[in-house]
Amino acid sequence: MESSMKRKSKTPWFFVSVCMLPALGLAFYFILWPTVQVLWLSFTNARTLTYHSADFIGLENYTYMFGDRRFIQALQNTLKLLAAAPVITIVNALLLAFMVTQSKLRERGFYRTVFFFPSILSLTVIGVIWSFVFHPTMGLLNGFLGFMGAGEFTRAWAAEPTTAIWTIAVAFIWQSAGYFMVIHVAAIDGISTEVYEAATIDGAGPVRKLFSITLPLIKDIVGITFIFAVSGILDSSFALSSVMTNGGPNGASTVLLMYIYNQGIRNGQFGYAMAITAFTLVMAVCLALISRFITSRQEG
Amino acid sequence: MTNDYARHMENVRLKDHIFQWAQRLFLLSVTAVTLYPVLWNILSSFKSNPEFISSPYSLPTSIETDNYYRAFQAADIGTNFLNSVIAVVVLLVVVTVCVIPCSYILARYRFFGSRLILGFFMAAIFIKATYIMTPLFLQMNSLGLTNKVIPYAVLYAVTQFPFSIFLMTGFMRTIPRAYEEAAMIDGCGNFRILTQIIAPMARPGIMTVCMLSAMAVWNDYPIALVMLTDASKMTLSIGIASLYIQQGYYADWVALFAALVIVLVPTVAAFAVGQRYLIQGISAGGVKG
Numbered sequence: 001m002e003s004s005m006k007r008k009s010k011t012p013w014f015f016v017s018v019c020m021l022p023a024l025g026l027a028f029y030f031i032l033w034p035t036v037q038v039l040w041l042s043f044t045n046a047r048t049l050t051y052h053s054a055d056f057i058g059l060e061n062y063t064y065m066f067g068d069r070r071f072i073q074a075l076q077n078t079l080k081l082l083a084a085a086p087v088i089t090i091v092n093a094l095l096l097a098f099m100v101t102q103s104k105l106r107e108r109g110f111y112r113t114v115f116f117f118p119s120i121l122s123l124t125v126i127g128v129i130w131s132f133v134f135h136p137t138m139g140l141l142n143g144f145l146g147f148m149g150a151g152e153f154t155r156a157w158a159a160e161p162t163t164a165i166w167t168i169a170v171a172f173i174w175q176s177a178g179y180f181m182v183i184h185v186a187a188i189d190g191i192s193t194e195v196y197e198a199a200t201i202d203g204a205g206p207v208r209k210l211f212s213i214t215l216p217l218i219k220d221i222v223g224i225t226f227i228f229a230v231s232g233i234l235d236s237s238f239a240l241s242s243v244m245t246n247g248g249p250n251g252a253s254t255v256l257l258m259y260i261y262n263q264g265i266r267n268g269q270f271g272y273a274m275a276i277t278a279f280t281l282v283m284a285v286c287l288a289l290i291s292r293f294i295t296s297r298q299e300g
Numbered sequence: 301m302t303n304d305y306a307r308h309m310e311n312v313r314l315k316d317h318i319f320q321w322a323q324r325l326f327l328l329s330v331t332a333v334t335l336y337p338v339l340w341n342i343l344s345s346f347k348s349n350p351e352f353i354s355s356p357y358s359l360p361t362s363i364e365t366d367n368y369y370r371a372f373q374a375a376d377i378g379t380n381f382l383n384s385v386i387a388v389v390v391l392l393v394v395v396t397v398c399v400i401p402c403s404y405i406l407a408r409y410r411f412f413g414s415r416l417i418l419g420f421f422m423a424a425i426f427i428k429a430t431y432i433m434t435p436l437f438l439q440m441n442s443l444g445l446t447n448k449v450i451p452y453a454v455l456y457a458v459t460q461f462p463f464s465i466f467l468m469t470g471f472m473r474t475i476p477r478a479y480e481e482a483a484m485i486d487g488c489g490n491f492r493i494l495t496q497i498i499a500p501m502a503r504p505g506i507m508t509v510c511m512l513s514a515m516a517v518w519n520d521y522p523i524a525l526v527m528l529t530d531a532s533k534m535t536l537s538i539g540i541a542s543l544y545i546q547q548g549y550y551a552d553w554v555a556l557f558a559a560l561v562i563v564l565v566p567t568v569a570a571f572a573v574g575q576r577y578l579i580q581g582i583s584a585g586g587v588k589g
Contacts, residue, residue, distance in 0.1 A: 011411040015490040019401030023461055024417065026398065030458040031424050034435035041435070096330065103323050111327050113575065114334055120571050120578070121338075122519035124537045125560050128544050129337045138356045140340065178334070179582065186583030206319075235428045239521035243541055257430055257522070264434035265526055273434045280431055288426055 035281070042275040048268030061275035071276065073251050074259040077165050081237055081255065082287070085169045086229035090222065092177040097184035098210055112185065119179035123236055127243025130171040134158045134244075158245050161252035168240045168253060172233050180225045187218040227291045234284060256280050338564070345557035352554050367558035371543075377559050379532055380539030383449045384518055387535055390453035391517045392510055395464060398457075399509060403468030404498055408477075418469070421462045429459035430522040437526050449535075452527045456520060460513040467512075467581055471505030472498070508581030511574045518567060536563050 042061055046054035065071050100112050118126070133140045134157035142154040158167045191214065199209050215222070238257035241247055247254035247262075254262075256276065264273025344352055345367055346360040372378050406418050429436065436455065437446070445451035475498065483493050499506070517535075524538045534542070540559055547556045571578070 011409060012490055016405050016409060016411060018491075019405045019494070020417070023398035023402035023465070026394075026454075026458045027421070027424065027461050030436065030439065030455055031427060031432075031462070032420070034432045034439055035427055037435045037438070038432060099323060099327060103320070103327075105320060105324055105327070111331065114331050116575075116579065117571070118334060118338075120515055120519075120567055122537050122540075122563055122567065123521050124519075124540045124544075125563050128540065128556070128560060129341050132341075133337055138353065140337065140357075143357060174334070174337075182579050182582050231426055231428065235430050235522075238430055242525075243521070243544065257433075260434060261522075261526070265437060270434060270438065277431060277434055281427065284426060284428075284431065 038274050038277045038281065041271055042278045044271045046270040046274070048270070054271065057271070061272050062279075064272065065275050065279065070251060070254070071259060074254045074256050077252070077254060078234070078237065078256045080165055081169055081172075081233050082230060084166075085172050085233040086226055088169075089173045089177050089229045089233075090180060090226050092173065093180035093184055093225065094215075094222065096177065096181045097188055098214060100181070101185055101188045102206060102209070112182070115178035116182050117178065118175045121175065123175070123239035124243055126171055126175050127240050130167065130174070130240075131158055131244045134167045158253075159249055161249055164245045164249060164253035165241075167244055168237055168255075169233075171240050171244065172236055175236070176229065176232055180229060183221060183225050183228075184218065187221040188214055191217050223291060227288050230287050230291060231284060234280075234287075256283075341557050341560055342564075345554060345561045347554055349552060349554050364554065367554045368562070370552065370555040371559040371562060376531060377536070377539060377543070377562055380534050380536045381562065383528075383533060384536040386449050387453040387456065387517050388514050390450050391457040391460070392514060394454050394457035395460060395509065395513050396506065399461060399464045399468055400499060400502070400506065401494060402461075403465050403472055404494055406465065407469040407472035408480075421465045424462035425466060427462075429456070433522060433526045436523070440527060446527050447530045447533050449528065449533055452524065452535075453517065455527070456517045456523055457513065459523070460516060464509045464513055467509055467584060468502070468505055470584060471508075472502055475501050504577065504580070507574065508577040508584075511570065511577050512581050515567065515570065515578075 041054070043056055043058060044054035045057045045060070096111075096115055100108050100115070105111075132138065136142060136154075136156035136159070139157070141157065145151060145154050155163065157163045195213055195217075196209060199213055204212065234257070237255040238261065241253050241255050241258055242261075245253040247258050257280065260273050260276050260280065263269045263276065340357070343360055344356070346363045346365075347367075348362075348364050351361060406414065406421075440446050440451065440455065443451075445455075479497055479501065480493050483497055488497075519537060520535070521537050521541065524535045525541075528534050528538060531539075531542070540556075540563055543556055543559055547553060
């Protein structure tokens, strides 16, 4: 299959440049350059008015950051979400994918479409809808609890410091489990049916098949979807928390990206916002690498 | 003996039956959890405000289309809608013009730096635009391009490049080279090969990339929030969010629900038409990644 065009000898440079330059130029200008900018501006005291005459202040932004109570709170909230949301999302996605692919039900195609559906919705719409689910007086959840005779558990979910952050996690899981289910379904469909038939003949039940065949064979893809889910919650938490709770009450559901927005865009503390951005970027890369490492080691 | 066997088989069938119904029950309850919030929103958008507050879960007793009228009036949802449509069109032009040729080159040619460029795009998949919103804002601000819908759409299109290129190169590698080689022998130039042979053959891949990025910009919240602050420049997503805050004071919830339905309809329509491409793209993204 490796044919003549792959040989180094004759690169049609004019054609290649015309094709590459628009995409590459724009990507460098709007992705690479801003990312590089983060690093050097994070060592300056850039503000709205002093942006062009910012002074180099070394690590001051970083030292300030780790003493900033608000930053620590936002970091803790983000870590809470990162610890819970991706795992629950992926477990749900796997369970649904397994049920949809292995079931003999006639309407399984319908479930696949329905479960995928929330992932196409706007986060704003989801945020508004879910803030009504958690609404103290009109909310579906409190209504349901009351209906089930568990009225004492009702509360203002999005307005109480202990539960506010979790309303965001629930909305994220609701939205994205179907998306990851689709990826898992594709992976499971890729497994040869003979393997399952052989297992059925050997008397393996559905649970046994899940743990002995499906999971080991799609482990790699589960790892990838886990990384996607980690970067997904980090990204979506901003939109969800600003629509659902606006970071409140008193910062109890402020996430890192929202703190960046508050410091950088609202207060114009560019230098400081860049330091938090740099921290977030490093964290995102590390999380991706760690999950990658864990999944590839398990393959070992 | 045969009797025993028959009884055993009946047992197995019964067990199978029970298992299937348990499964169905579970899947149906997940379906309810998935659809109910959205259905509830749609139903509420047809109620009057007093009716919504007194009985938020019942079916609407009458159809209040006035809510939709108010949604268009109060929050200028019409302008926001138009801005979102402009953003989608501009984004689609930029994505097709830039991503198709670039992906073709990266899929087919090896030259000095080609691996580095591919590596850059793959790594950039993890740099979400939301993370770098502050430097992006500074960049756009220094160019005087904030509060303008078209530059915003171009910027957003660029943030979609890495994942789109990843999908497109994957797709283009599946096109057999024989077509290009035959065309080359017939004296067809590189540009004609790309526009007249590769582009038509890559149509399903192009559709997938277009659907995914169009939906992304339609639904985008963070970047639009940072770049478009003028009410008349806001896209639908941002318009709805500010309407939500506004309705916190006016408590015209049903108009808000009507506005949400206005956002939902085009997404659902696109989903109905292009579900196949979307699912294809998403599956490919995971499996090949």
